[in-house]
Structure formats: structure tokens, C-alpha cells
Amino acid sequence: DIVVTQSPLYLPVTPGEPASISCRSSQSLLHSNGYNYLDWYLQKPGQSPQLLIYLGSTRASGVPARFSGSGSGTDFTLKISRVEAEDVGVYYCMQAVQSPPTFGGGTKVDIK
């Protein structure tokens, strides 16, 4: 199975400031079709996860523009341009290039 590793595990953030989370995979997530099969999810406290980014950099419907995804191959980054209080929660990346789909261990984002 592809191992997905996130860092940091915990990220204290200041509202209005940028933040970024790293996701690395044990194998390339670049499909032969040219897309990277890497998704980002946010699980807010007490809620179900929600899709933020898919195919490495495509924002899901309704996701604010302050969220962006980048990277290719084995190294990916989720960036929040200006953190808002509602962005707290646990962020997960997930690879889907190879079955089984596997999630990273999560990055907890909290307000300083």
C-alpha cells in the first residue's frame, strides 16, 4: 500500500496569517493521464470530513479561494492564504492513484 505522511502533526495558526501543510507519499501519485490523484479533506470538530481539493489542485464545489493545493509526484502542499477561525480542525490528505486509497495521519490546525 502507498504510505502517505503529513507534516506537521499540529499547526497553531493566527487568523489572517497564511498556513501550509505538507503531504508526502511513498510512491508517485502522478497517473498516466497527467493528473495527480491526491485529495485534501478537512474534518471540523464534531463533524464529518469534507472535500477541499481533489486531483492535487482542483478546489471542490463551494470551497473558498483561500484554500489551494499544489505539488506533483510525491510531494504536495495545502495552503491557506489567510486563516479564518472556521478553518480549525484536522486536515487529511488521501491518495487515490492506487488501491487501496490511503489517508495521511492528519494535521490538527488550531488557533494560537
Added chain:
Amino acid sequence: EVQLVESGGGLVKPGGSLRLSCAVSGFSFNTYSMNWVRQAPGKALEWVSSISSSSNYIYYADSVKGRFISSRDNAKNSLYLQMNSLRVEDTAVYFCVRVLQGYYAMDVWGQGTTVTVSS
């Protein structure tokens, strides 16, 4: 409004069985692949099973293969997970999840149902 509502969770002894259900509404269920994803207490997300729109393709995580059976009834807009030979390590919140058409991303999640396996 798109909705996924799971039910059927509960407390069961090791070796027992449970059947989870997921009732969907607000979209054309018969055109979407669906997943089950679970989350053990305090742990990360874990993919459990995928089923294609017509049930032609069904996949399982190694951790549940041979014990869990995923199925769907498109006429009833419902997804099911039959869980047999349950183990303590199957304790988790189980989410019913829609797969984004044409991709593998999971774009709609239910609220989850809790399964506790304990003697």
C-alpha cells in the same frame, strides 16, 4: 439537498454481526460509486470498501476482506455494509461517502454511525 444518512450502528460482542444502512437522497444514486470509510476513536480515516454504481465492481480493505460485504439497492436509494465476525479493532464511526463522478475523490459524507465491538 444531497443527504446521506447512516443507521444500524451499535454495541456488539466480538464475533458478532451488524448491518449498516445508508439512505441517500437529493441525487441520482444509481449513477454514483459509493464508499464506506471508518474512523476509529482518535484515529485517522480508513477506507473500508467501494462499490460501483451497478455493483459490478466491489473492493475491500484487506482488514475487512472476507468479513464485510458491501451492497446497494438502487431502487431503494440505499447502500449497505454487512459486517460479520466483528473484532474489537472494527470499533469506529462508519461513514457512507459518495464518490465524485469521474474521479476518486469523496465529495459527500454522511454523519456516520458508531460501531462498538466489545465484550
